[in-house]
Amino acid sequence: MGAAKKAGEGKKITISELAEEFGITPRAIRYYEELGLLCPHRKSPTSQRLYDEKDRVRLKLILRGKRFGFSLAETREILELYEADPTERRQIQRTLEYGLEHLLEIDEKIDELKELRREMLEFARRFLKILESMAEEDPRPDPRLRKFLESYRPRLEAVAKRKI
Amino acid sequence: MGAAKKAGEGKKITISELAEEFGITPRAIRYYEELGLLCPHRKSPTSQRLYDEKDRVRLKLILRGKRFGFSLAETREILELYEADPTERRQIQRTLEYGLEHLLEIDEKIDELKELRREMLEFARRFLKILESMAEEDPRPDPRLRKFLESYRPRLEAVAKRKI
C-alpha cells in the first residue's frame, strides 16, 4: 500500500518540454532555478532536471509575476510564502504579515488598472464620436469608413459592458 | 481677451522639482524624453526644460505603465494614442484599433490579478487556521500569539471583504 502511493506520482517532463509548454526557453527556466525560484528533481546532481506538476504551478506563478511587473526577486519572496514551514509559529506569523502586504499591493494594482481602463474607454469613445461626426457630415462617406464604424462600435461596447 | 488666455497658463516647474514630486531622478525623466515619451517646453533648444500640467499627466501614465510591467516602448505606444491627429481619419482608425487591443490586455491583467488575489487570500486563511489551532491546543498559549491573532484576523477580513 505504501508502494501504490509512490507508483502513481504523476508524470515528469524535461526542461525543453516545460519550456515549450510555456513558450519560453530552457535557459530562462535554468535562470529561475539559479535565483532559487525553482528546484526540480534530479536522479543525480549531474543528470537531467525533471519537472512535475508542482514545478509547473510555480513556473506559472513566476510568469504571472512577470506580467505584473514584479521582479524575479520579488516573485521569489511571494513564492517563499507558499512553502513556509507550517510548524514554526514565528515563521507563520511573518508569512501571514508578508502575505497581507502583498494582498494590499495587489488591490492597489487592481484599482489603478481599473482607472486606466476607464480612462482609455472614455478616450476611445471620444475618438469614435469624432469619427462618427466626420462620417455624418461627409456628403459622400467612404464605404470603408462605414464598415469600420459598424464593426467597431459593437466591439467597443462589448468591452465596455464587461463587468470587471 | 486673447491676452488673458495666455496669461493664466499654469505654472511650469523645473526637472528636479518634477523629479522630487514623483520620487524619481532627473536622469530618469531625461531618459523618458530621450525615448520620446516626454517633450517639455524650452525657451531655447539649449535652455532648461520646463514642465507643465500636461507633462505631469504623461509622467504619471509612464510610471503607472511601469508598475504594470509595460516597457517604456509599450507605454510610448499607448501615449501616442492620446495625441493622434484628430483630423486624419485613417489615423483615428488605427488609434481606435490600438486602443481596443490595449483595453483587452488590461482586462486580462485585471482578471489574472483577481485570481492571484483569490489564491493568496485562501492561502492566508489556511495558514491563519493552522496558527489558530496551534493556539487552541496549546495549554499555555503565548500572549504575543494571542495578540497577533486578534489584530490579524480583522485585518485579513477587511481585505477579504473589499469589493474589487
Next chain:
DNA sequence: AATAACCTTTACGTTAACGTCAATTTCATG
C-alpha cells in the same frame, strides 16, 4: 555499443532602464 538527440555547465554577450561622473551653461540673487 554506437549514434543522434538532448541535456549539462561555463562563460561571455546583449538590451532596457537607468546611475554616475565630468565638463560646461544657464539661472537666480545679492
Next chain:
DNA sequence: CATGAAATTGACGTTAACGTAAAGGTTATT
C-alpha cells in the same frame, strides 16, 4: 555683474533577465 546653485550634454558604468555559443555528459533508439 559676479557667483553659487542648478541644469545641460556627453560618456561610460551597472543591474536584471535572459541569449548564445562552446565543450562535454546523458538518454533513448537502433
